[in-house]
Amino acid sequence: MKASLLTRRRAPGRLDWTDIVSYAYLALGVVMMFGPVLWLALSSFKTPAALIEFPPSFLPAAQRVVTVEGYAQPLELYRVRQPDGSVKEMAQIRRVGLQAQMVDPAAPAAAPVRVPIEAREPLREIAFAWSNYTEPLKAFSFGRFFANSLFVTVVATLITLLINSMAAYALSIYEFRGKTAALTMVIGTLMIPITIILAPVYLVVSAIGLNNSLWAVILPGAATPTGVFLLRQYMLTLPRDLIEAARMDHASEWRIYARIVMPLAAPALAVLAIFSIMWRWNEFLWPLAVLTRSEVYTLQIGLNAFQGELQTQWHYLLAMTVMTLLPVALVFVFLQRFITTGIANTGMK
Amino acid sequence: MSSTQAPTQAAPKPAREGLGGRVVAAALGLFDAPMAWLQRALGLGAMPYAFLAPNVLFFGVFVFLPIAINLVYAVTGGVNIYPSQRPFVGADHFRALGDCASFLDPATCREDHFWRGVRNTLVFTFFQMIAMVGSALVTALVLNRRIVARGFFRAVFFFPVLLSPVVVALIWKWILQRDGLLNAALVAAGGEKILFLVEPTWAMAWAIFVSVWAHMGFYTLILLAGLQAIPADIYEAAEMDGTPPTRVFWRLTLPLLWPNLVVVLVLVLIRGVQTFDEVFVLTGGGPGTATLMVVQYIYETAFANPVQNFGLAGAASILLGALLFALTMLQLALARGKSKEARA
Amino acid sequence: MASLTLREVTKAYGATQILKGIDLEVADGEFVVFVGPSGCGKSTLLRAIAGLERVTSGRIAIDGRDVTQERASERGLAMVFQSYALYPHMSVYRNIAFALENLRMPREEIDARVRRAAKMLRLEPYLDRKPGALSGGQRQRVAIGRAVVRDPKIFLFDEPLSNLDAELRVATRKELAALHAEIGGTIIYVTHDQVEAMTLADRIVVLQAGKVEQIGAPLDLYNRPANRFVAGFIGSPKMNFLAAGSAPLAALAAPAGARTFGVRPEHAMIARDGEAADARLSVDIVERLGGESYAYGALQDGAPFCVRAGDALAARRGDSIGVRFDRARLHWFGEDDLALGA
Numbered sequence A: 001m002k003a004s005l006l007t008r009r010r011a012p013g014r015l016d017w018t019d020i021v022s023y024a025y026l027a028l029g030v031v032m033m034f035g036p037v038l039w040l041a042l043s044s045f046k047t048p049a050a051l052i053e054f055p056p057s058f059l060p061a062a063q064r065v066v067t068v069e070g071y072a073q074p075l076e077l078y079r080v081r082q083p084d085g086s087v088k089e090m091a092q093i094r095r096v097g098l099q100a101q102m103v104d105p106a107a108p109a110a111a112p113v114r115v116p117i118e119a120r121e122p123l124r125e126i127a128f129a130w131s132n133y134t135e136p137l138k139a140f141s142f143g144r145f146f147a148n149s150l151f152v153t154v155v156a157t158l159i160t161l162l163i164n165s166m167a168a169y170a171l172s173i174y175e176f177r178g179k180t181a182a183l184t185m186v187i188g189t190l191m192i193p194i195t196i197i198l199a200p201v202y203l204v205v206s207a208i209g210l211n212n213s214l215w216a217v218i219l220p221g222a223a224t225p226t227g228v229f230l231l232r233q234y235m236l237t238l239p240r241d242l243i244e245a246a247r248m249d250h251a252s253e254w255r256i257y258a259r260i261v262m263p264l265a266a267p268a269l270a271v272l273a274i275f276s277i278m279w280r281w282n283e284f285l286w287p288l289a290v291l292t293r294s295e296v297y298t299l300q301i302g303l304n305a306f307q308g309e310l311q312t313q314w315h316y317l318l319a320m321t322v323m324t325l326l327p328v329a330l331v332f333v334f335l336q337r338f339i340t341t342g343i344a345n346t347g348m349k
Numbered sequence B: 001m002s003s004t005q006a007p008t009q010a011a012p013k014p015a016r017e018g019l020g021g022r023v024v025a026a027a028l029g030l031f032d033a034p035m036a037w038l039q040r041a042l043g044l045g046a047m048p049y050a051f052l053a054p055n056v057l058f059f060g061v062f063v064f065l066p067i068a069i070n071l072v073y074a075v076t077g078g079v080n081i082y083p084s085q086r087p088f089v090g091a092d093h094f095r096a097l098g099d100c101a102s103f104l105d106p107a108t109c110r111e112d113h114f115w116r117g118v119r120n121t122l123v124f125t126f127f128q129m130i131a132m133v134g135s136a137l138v139t140a141l142v143l144n145r146r147i148v149a150r151g152f153f154r155a156v157f158f159f160p161v162l163l164s165p166v167v168v169a170l171i172w173k174w175i176l177q178r179d180g181l182l183n184a185a186l187v188a189a190g191g192e193k194i195l196f197l198v199e200p201t202w203a204m205a206w207a208i209f210v211s212v213w214a215h216m217g218f219y220t221l222i223l224l225a226g227l228q229a230i231p232a233d234i235y236e237a238a239e240m241d242g243t244p245p246t247r248v249f250w251r252l253t254l255p256l257l258w259p260n261l262v263v264v265l266v267l268v269l270i271r272g273v274q275t276f277d278e279v280f281v282l283t284g285g286g287p288g289t290a291t292l293m294v295v296q297y298i299y300e301t302a303f304a305n306p307v308q309n310f311g312l313a314g315a316a317s318i319l320l321g322a323l324l325f326a327l328t329m330l331q332l333a334l335a336r337g338k339s340k341e342a343r344a
Numbered sequence C: 001m002a003s004l005t006l007r008e009v010t011k012a013y014g015a016t017q018i019l020k021g022i023d024l025e026v027a028d029g030e031f032v033v034f035v036g037p038s039g040c041g042k043s044t045l046l047r048a049i050a051g052l053e054r055v056t057s058g059r060i061a062i063d064g065r066d067v068t069q070e071r072a073s074e075r076g077l078a079m080v081f082q083s084y085a086l087y088p089h090m091s092v093y094r095n096i097a098f099a100l101e102n103l104r105m106p107r108e109e110i111d112a113r114v115r116r117a118a119k120m121l122r123l124e125p126y127l128d129r130k131p132g133a134l135s136g137g138q139r140q141r142v143a144i145g146r147a148v149v150r151d152p153k154i155f156l157f158d159e160p161l162s163n164l165d166a167e168l169r170v171a172t173r174k175e176l177a178a179l180h181a182e183i184g185g186t187i188i189y190v191t192h193d194q195v196e197a198m199t200l201a202d203r204i205v206v207l208q209a210g211k212v213e214q215i216g217a218p219l220d221l222y223n224r225p226a227n228r229f230v231a232g233f234i235g236s237p238k239m240n241f242l243a244a245g246s247a248p249l250a251a252l253a254a255p256a257g258a259r260t261f262g263v264r265p266e267h268a269m270i271a272r273d274g275e276a277a278d279a280r281l282s283v284d285i286v287e288r289l290g291g292e293s294y295a296y297g298a299l300q301d302g303a304p305f306c307v308r309a310g311d312a313l314a315a316r317r318g319d320s321i322g323v324r325f326d327r328a329r330l331h332w333f334g335e336d337d338l339a340l341g342a
């Protein structure tokens, strides 16, 4: 009988077809998951000319050029098939219809020769168009968007951690009138996405006068039922004796929260912090609705605006996409295990 | 409740007193005096309310108040954003949304975009659910086998989950464009270029694919956690019992994974119904309205259209909210039924 | 029912050698117990026999047929796991029937077998319950029932009693012995508890660090331990060991090459007043169990020692008492810790 893909354990020590199928699947997974991102990264280093090439080249490449004595501009290098069948590197002076005027860079004094364009083939070299990255930083407000996103992410995460941990503390340590109601509310609103209250939240935000300010992005999502829920579940596991011992030591309730419960809840706080950072850095719909002036755009909104405006300027768009993705990729490399176990344990992202 | 939701960090271990810890302690210490004063003034009994207050304030202002306003919007008309200055119109908006000659054909509806959104969202959610749960399950099963470098492969499948919807959409837009990588591959294989994001059926298919690509790793993780929670000795007992592999899957793995699978199914459903970001950036809802989703309809009706129709958007979002509520209840009911069965 | 043969079985995880060449013959119908300290490789050996682990080298034969390359499912054995490994989502009935269904046995036959096993194990009232709603002892019986119905060639038990409380453990131990008497199958039973081993086994295999230290009937191991490890492991409280030639042994004639002397607490006696003592024990602790007492302390040269006394031991902490050794029950071990010929 054959083991199947469906069972957990394969026969000890035997490598059978199910293993081969498994590894093939995983290899395909690597290509499918990393491939597109790799392609984006490679493409982001291509010149606009290379980007519109079809079929696209795999690596970023540019036409090689040489400076030839007697010509002001650098000339493009080609490999030219000579009438006698030999091949020679020549520089192109100009192209006229189906003919190109070319000169041998080794003998610049010789008279230019006419070459039919199908007899020549461009000489290319690997070249990274760093300008794709440097120019948007200068010409567009990319740096500003980045700073806005950073501000939103950091401040929102701090507020989220503070007020949610306070609420979680109240709901896990105390017995008080209205606790059940508060808990029900937390659970009940777990599934209310901002999607369905978009317009009225907009009204509230405008009424407070936060329109087109980063606070409009930060504040509405600061109290998350998910966060309260997560922290409370964790705080419930803390030994009750600790809190009672602290009360015996005349600690105020705030000090119990700040000095005893918060340090002990650090693992759960870290998980919530990671989630919050992910949510905020990637948030799209709400900022899209509430931010209409480009000075306050976050990265995601800025990027989306670019892809509308700069339909043809893929070289900038790709580079900026890479820059938006990069912090996330770095965080992932260092905190991968932490993030995945956090998600596996809480079932949320 | 399913096992995925229980915090597994069992024994509390004190945080290292790093720099971060000391900064946090110092910052929280600023409140020591005022909060101690508060406690003296109001008594211990008031403290839980004090701790709850900031959250309740935020919640009240940014969740409960808006829910109430939304109800008002839905029954008032005009273009004014202030509820008090909007004329009462009763169920007009709901009637407008429901005004269809035939519900099977959005073109016959007054709010045809709404119904196209509903239809697209249903199609999207249905196929996405099948593809998402199927691929996440297969991936989790493969990752649960004894493979080398499991951590690496798990990370590979999980990686896109962290990418923002805009980035995800742009990555794929770049690949799917007319002169993109995929068409290059097609041409190299002797095929013709296909305008993936211009032909309605292709655009929808790719919207589903991209969404699965971006989120599959998350569900894989939940299912993998479920698979790993199944004790290994159960499989060994089954092996001793001479159980054929397919029977192990259908009779042991699947039933024992079922609570996690239900969680995943309903989560996919709930998220599918709310789909907006990736698809909006990828296709803009197009070509035409081929990938226009309900949420995009709500967003555009309230914000992007020349006339901001908060009433109509409010009515539509109440319908969406009711659906989401029903789905959440379904999930809770299933979870409860499951735990009851486990106890029996 | 079947016999089992192991030849030079080894098992390594990477560079770590867990089983270092095990040879064993188990006769048809025999109750063999593997005993040894935790981590010595008992479970690994049992799982290798079951086919759940692949051996690194060596051969395993059942009824003379080489099964080394066969899968667990092909060997026709049944195993009772330490954790019981009951299918949590199936009723007791389905748990017991599961293996029979795998064999595509006719319904009536399955039903008859399940009910017979349930009757034997007193599980009839619980057939419709799920494992979660059973007590530890009941779960244990379900696990045994699951093995029994299959009529396996050999039963394998991995510390089946270790999850039960002390009282239930004794009761279940007796039931197991009765069960073996009734169905008479070949049983291989793993435990780290030497009392379980002594009471259940036809033959005991003492393992340590992946090697067989001694194989023999319980009383053989007790009376004639092959080496110092077995001598110390079998018997409770442990055998006392003294260095050969130390002061308390002055009156004894050590055989040539002896390095260690051993005597069990129950084979040492408290010398009555006026009786010549072999050694003097200064008492630290006295344990009075009712029917018997044990005095723990140190001999005159400081070596720790324990002696058994009757129910009326009057000694207290700090007392010094004379100890005599039963000349017929002395053990001597050589340089290599092997027992020196009686």
Ligand SMILES: Nc1ncnc2c1ncn2[C@@H]1O[C@H](COP(=O)(O)OP(=O)(O)O)[C@@H](O)[C@H]1O
Pocket: C013, C016, C018, C036, C037, C038, C039, C040, C041, C042, C043, C044, C045
């Ligand atoms: N899968 C494994 N990989 C590496 N070492 C293992 C593995 N399984 C068991 N061991 C080691 O083998 C030794 C014997 O284990 P085991 O047979 O379970 O002992 P016990 O006699 O207590 O049943 C232990 O030291 C254990 O750490």
Ligand SMILES: [Mg+2]
Pocket: C042, C043, C044, C159
């Ligand atoms: Mg063991």
